[in-house]
Amino acid sequence: xxxxxxxxxxxxxxxxxxxxxxxxxxxxxxxxxxxxxxxxxxxxxxxxxxxxxxxxxxxxxxxxxxxxxxxxxxxxxxxxxxxxxxxxxxxxxxxxxxxxxxxxxxxxxxxxxxxxxxxxxxxxxxxxxxxxxxxxxxxxxxxxxxxxxxxxxxxxxxxxxxxxxxxxxxxxxxxx
Numbered sequence: 001x002x003x004x005x006x007x008x009x010x011x012x013x014x015x016x017x018x019x020x021x022x023x024x025x026x027x028x029x030x031x032x033x034x035x036x037x038x039x040x041x042x043x044x045x046x047x048x049x050x051x052x053x054x055x056x057x058x059x060x061x062x063x064x065x066x067x068x069x070x071x072x073x074x075x076x077x078x079x080x081x082x083x084x085x086x087x088x089x090x091x092x093x094x095x096x097x098x099x100x101x102x103x104x105x106x107x108x109x110x111x112x113x114x115x116x117x118x119x120x121x122x123x124x125x126x127x128x129x130x131x132x133x134x135x136x137x138x139x140x141x142x143x144x145x146x147x148x149x150x151x152x153x154x155x156x157x158x159x160x161x162x163x164x165x166x167x168x169x170x171x172x173x174x175x176x
Contacts (some may be wrong), residue, residue: 003077004050004054004057005021007050011046011047011050014142024124034067045115052085082095082098083095083098086098086108087107089112090108090109090112091112092120092121093112093121093154093158094108094112094139095117096154096155096158096159097111097112097115097158100158100159100162100163101162103159103162104159104162104163104165104166105166106166108166110176111158111161111162111165114134114161114173114175114176115133115134115158115161117175118134118135118173118175119132119133119134119135120131121133123152123153123154123157124152131151131152132151132152132153132154132157133154133157133158133161134157134160134161134168134173135173136151136157136160136161138151140164141157144160144164145159145160145163146159146160147160160171
């Protein structure tokens with residue numbers, strides 16, 4: 001913005017200098033005052049055009065910021081819609097299943113089917129050896145990027161299962 005103001009100032013100064021030079025050069029003519037007035041009118045018109053250009057640029061910046069806000073709101077609404085749809089298809093774990101599946105390139109419906117088969121969707125499921133939504137063995141779960149969480153944390157189990165599947169370890173579940 002400052003660069004544009006300096007350009008405007010330089011333009012105005014140059015126009016004033018040009019106007020003065022013309023006035024001096026034509027001082028012998030009787031219509032010096034008329035020419036001087038014309039030059040100043042031209043200079044004022046140039047300044048007005050530059051100001052209009054600056055205002056147009058400011059408006060364009062405001063429009064771009066507004067468009068970005070609208071896009072962010074639309075993205076948020078779309079995410080909320082997807083979460084609601086996932087919850088309606090896959091129950092309360094739906095948003096986590098969809099997010100993990102997307103993150104690791106898996107199918108949320110298959111994750112849901114395996115989870116339902118392994119634990120019935122109960123994060124506290126425990127068969128004596130394996131635990132949680134996906135019935136992880138504690139050592140296997142600990143070896144995932146989510147292993148520092150509780151083995152009964154459903155979200156961590158979902159993400160750990162999706163991660164393992166992305167590593168080619170889908171066959172470790174009997175319900176697949």
